[in-house]
Amino acid sequence: MEIESFVIKSEGDWIAMRSGHSLAFKQFEEVISEIKIRLLKFDDYQVKDLLEKTGYSNSDFSKPFKIEWSAQSDWDQSTKDQELHGCSIFIPIEQNNSTGIFLKSKGYAEKIQAISDYLFLDDGTLVLSTVYENMMAEERIWFLNHNVRCRASVVRSIDSNAILQTSFTSEVRKLVS
Amino acid sequence: MEIESFVIKSEGDWIAMRSGHSLAFKQFEEVISEIKIRLLKFDDYQVKDLLEKTGYSNSDFSKPFKIEWSAQSDWDQSTKDQELHGCSIFIPIEQNNSTGIFLKSKGYAEKIQAISDYLFLDDGTLVLSTVYENMMAEERIWFLNHNVRCRASVVRSIDSNAILQTSFTSEVRKLVS
DSSP, X not given: OHHHHHHHHHOEEEEEEEEEEETTTTEEEEEEEEEEEEEOOTTOHXXXXXXXXXXXXXSOOOOOEEEEEEEEESSOGGGHHHHSEEEEEEEEEEEETTEEEEEESSOSSSSSOEEEEEXXXXXXXXXXXXXXXXXXXXXXXXXXXXXXXXXXXXXXXXXXXXXXXXXXXXXXEOOOO | OHHHHHHHHHOXXXXXXXXXXXXXXXXXXXXXXXXXXXXXXXXXXXXXXXXXXXXXXXXXXXXXXXEEEEEEESSOGGGHHHHSEEEEEEEEEEEETTEEEXXXXXXXXXXXXXXXXXXXXXXXXXXXXXXXXSEEEEEEEXXXXXXXXXXXXXXXXXXXXXXXXXXXXXXXXXXXX
């Protein structure tokens, strides 16, 4: 169960350095965040709630988890409260050993409930693809070692297929002393 | 010949946005560069020279090419001339359809002649691994479409295996009007 071990390795507290690249404008964005990833119990009310809302109540699922983030951006102060703090519930549902879907209570490119397809590449990289209302996002996540994870993403417009932004995040595990 | 089509797709002029993450210090580096990638003739003197210097004169090789870069960094002005402009010759030598080596006249993590191992992941991502004197570098390069390439890299210390820096580059092809 490749997704289970990936989720278990991801659990913990992380400091994330994120760089966003707006390709059309050659603009960089830099954000440092704290991210908490916690496994949830199978009967957690938040899990039940998301399964019901997405119509997957009768499906087998593996390790559900919650991601909480809290970020400081170098961008406009006014957007900070609404976008840079938040949390989302994730429920993986396997199709086979290396592919499946993720139910998400809140998406990455658009902050709405979403369902992502996932697959694992042959080196263990997790690739997540999500279609939102106006955008499509692809994220690839891989471990450099037990304590460092990388995430590269691209967001495209659905109408034009134009690439709106790429981004890269280096995540370092906060070690408890 | 996966490497040949990758090199042919890469030929051209690119504008590159690069973000470097120094994990220990939580420091970001931002660089915008121009990159030119040009195929070389098999009998180009620069190709012959690199084959001789590396002891591969009798090997079959595929598409050799040259990368020239010219960058503007937000870092210390004094390092600019020595590191941010330069060129390197690359000669791919296939082992099988998806793995092989690259001879390089100048490396990425250390500016010395180097030999990299390469392999292709099942989604077409090229992964390059290079061992230098003091550091090891891994680069992964993939296309988002014909005109956008991404490169993610990690540099580790050989002694401690510590991760010194990660970086991510978004490369957009300059279209000739």
